[in-house]
Amino acid sequence: MELLSTEIKNNVINSMIFQLKENHNLLLNANKKDLDAFKKEDQAMYDRLIINDKKIEGMIVALEEVKAQEDPVSKIISDKSLQNGLKVVNKTAPFGTIMIIYESRPDVTVEATVLAFKANNKILLKGGKEAIHSNTAIVNLWHKALEENNLDTSYIQLLNLNRDQTQAFLKNPTEPLDLIVPRGGERLIQFVKEHAKCAVLVSGRGNNFLYIDKNTNWKNTIQVILNAKTDKISACNALDKILIDKNIPDYQAKLNELNTILKENGVNVLVDEKAKQTLTEEALIEDNALWYQEFLEMKCCIGVVDSVSQAIRKINKYSGGHSASILTTDNASAKMFMEQVDCAAVYLNASTRFTDGGQMGVGAELAISTDKLHHRGPLGLKELVTNKYYVFGEGHVRT
Secondary structure, X not given: OOOOOHHHHHHHHHHHHXXXXXXXXXXXHHHHHHHHHXXXXXXXXXXXXXXXXXXXXXXXXXXXXXXXXXXXXOOEEEEEEOOOOOEEEEEEEEOOEEEEEOOXXXXXXXXXXXXXXXXXXXXXXXXXXXXXXXXXXHHXXXXXXXXXXXXXXXXEEEOOOOHHHHHHHHHOOOOOOOEEEEEOOHHHXXXXXXXXXXXXXXXXXXXXXXXXXXXXXHHHHHHHHHHHHHOOOOOOOOEEEEEEEOOOOOHHHHHHHHHHHHHHOOOEXXXXXXXXXXXXXXXXXXXXXXXXXXXXXXEEEEEEEOOHHHHHHHHHHHOOOOEEEEEOOOHHHHHHHHHHOOOOEEEEOOOHXXXXXXXXXOOOOOOEEOOOOOOOEEOOHHHOEEEEEEEEOOOOOOO
């Protein structure tokens, strides 16, 4: 695929910024069609589907931030002159064609596209049917931006496929695919892994844990938990599971206080057997499968552990590998937790809600990867390239 200059790519982004500003009402009207057709049985998905003035402004900010970022293509990773006279240069290079499969969020259609495009990739967008009008309107604006700069609209394509058609496309794509990013639950991820014939980079489920150590600042603990659980339940970085150390001073009083505050803020609490000895009125977790679930609703589980080691084992067994937090004033416990918990992001005395490209200094993100290759955590602009070796010789042969 032709490498575009940074100037051309930034000109397209500028054109898209203009299109969003000029077609503000068109976008809101398209989104209204999706909202009117959506049955509000899934509140988290409905919240992600909504486009409003604030979200459009967020789209524009994301575009401006990516435009301002350094072009990630053709950057030198290493440059070596070998003893045999060969010069070996390793440089960043585009993936080629990226496919993203996602639900609900029309703002992803903007952010994923600008990241893929500035990294000189084509992108195929497979959004959910619930957002078809919104996504179509956004992609049409992207096409206008491309055409204004004399570029082919094939750089950005919206795929309107049902499940069977998607399966067929993954097995026999109409053009070479270099990377697929499924953003969704376990069923979607397994579906893509089963049928895809190219690399799949998983944006996994959240199911994030928070551990309250026996040594903690209790006031900060309550603030962090409320933010992580209630700030935005539809986000993959929202809190689902709380583990409390039974050796914390005034254990029962603190457990009761935590439960009361969660319930006062509309959170449905479920407890393990040890926690139920204190929280006798709360529902018991009768199936351990619940510890694996990402809720995306005002619900959380509270479990009791006897040490940081037990908390680590439980998190590594049940979490989605996304985010986990320890609340403690003990540096040794913090170090042990952060080194041994197997998640893309680990926190000390902070909310899991910070696992976000913009919040972590990455900028706009394609997804939060829970894979370990080729990148883990927020997939920003710099992460949407691969590498390529340039080897220079003068008639060299290997002997």
